[in-house]
Amino acid sequence: MSTPERRSILCPNCNKLISRDEPSCPWCGTARPGSWLKNNPLTRSVGSADRLVTIIITVNVVMYVVSLLISNRPQGSGGLFSALSPDQSSLFVLGATGVVPIDRYGRFWTLLTANYLHGGVLHILFNMMALRQLLPLVAQEYGTWRMLTIYTLGGVAGYVLSYFAGVGYTIGASAALCGLIGSLLYYGKSRGGLYGQAVFKEVWGWVVGLFLFGLVVPGINNWGHGGGVVGGIILGFLLGYRERRAENLFHKFLALGCILASVAALALGLLSAFFTLSGGHFH
Template identity: 55%
Template sequence: MAQRSLPCPHCGALIDARENSCPWCGTRRPGIWARLTGRGTRGDNGDWQINAIIAANVVYFLLSLLISGHGSLDGNPLNFLSPDQRSLMLLGATGSVPVFAYGRFWTLISASYLHGGLLHIFFNMMALRQIGPWVSAEFGPNRMFAIYTLSGVVGYIASCLAGVSVTIGASAAVCGLIGALFYFGKARGGSYGAAVSREVSGWLISLVLFGLVMPGINNWGHGGGVVGGVVLARLLGFRAQKRDTSGHRIIALACAVLTVFALSWGCLLAYTVLFL
């Protein structure tokens, strides 16, 4: 009787149930572990990191509404229930003006947690909820968070260099996750890699078309985020290539510290200007 294949509970690669260790990540007795625990996917799918990112975005969005004098009335549905320009600038909107004119380099991180309206944050968080677990499964939670944070920075650097004066939103970081999946599909190869590449290519085409037809879309941020995600995925590797290392954990921790600093600094500046 043939032994069925089982996914390794750590890296997710399909292996023979009789294997004593996963040939991809080295996990001991992966078939036995998967049967005992009932785990058919990765041991750590990074849900708490993704939920933390979404929570931070929602809290920062609510804060921007709280300190706004009024919302936007320009008729754009994406700006429904939107914070005003002053609150966004205080909390850390980025772009060539904040970065080059005022030296607010920390906004390259904080801008990924600011949104211009209810639909803006809704669509970005829905995309993150769909794509984030997939990236976390293939790269691990630490690398996922590092790619999310740093590709957002790369996207906003591209925006600044292109002369985009002010910009906000998590879409550059989300595009980084898409870029990472695109690299994964090409590097992984095989039928699974080809399937990933096809699906992600469809997302990339949709991004381009959406950017062409919708006004006010930061295409430089999107493109920079995708390129950043591809480069970071190549540098960091994915689980089928190498297991998580202390270096990956240190990078993720550094990204978390920088994110907390940027958001806290934005809150402090807003409090200082508005209440002191």
């Protein structure tokens, strides 16, 4: 006589192997992990850390390409640091942030879009390489939904501080990157132990490197970096990490809010570029 087949799935929250018939995940406590609403191709894809990392990097690259396409600056001219650099007007219409866009034009949504804009090929290359390293680590310790929230709100925190510091124009994913770094600093210090100390030490090296880079290279928004780090620390404390608190419905709704706000802001930036190219005006 054959025995009933045990159907196994990956928990949609913690990705541990469990039975589909479990009333709740024995690892993270997620209720009814085998239900179709929580375990279907769409939700599995959205909640996949690898998929989210790919989407975030792809959006950054797409916005960079668009900024080049609408730029009036001849490409290929200048030195290494000016190669493939969009002009300031294209970055402004797509959503550069700072005192001028916010105070003069009321473009508050640029606090989100600036995280997806870059001023040159080296700028985006370095930031995307850093994102590829840091995003999976934050997703591992905090979960994919909290990672997305930290990336989004950490970037906003960085640009809010640079706004109050009087920075006129600013762009780049480095504020959001520093939000990730801040959350890992908090995690390493809070968790402790050999692993926590190793994470803290490694990430602290990023902080020192960014600080020195900001002293040497002109035009670096150190206020944005500092605000991102502080924002990431606060978010890490408020949201908690996996070993202390499993991701819950609140974390997912918060991440969804970040997704919707980011999509809306990026759409405004693209619409702004379209109206500008058409000879109209859009703020």
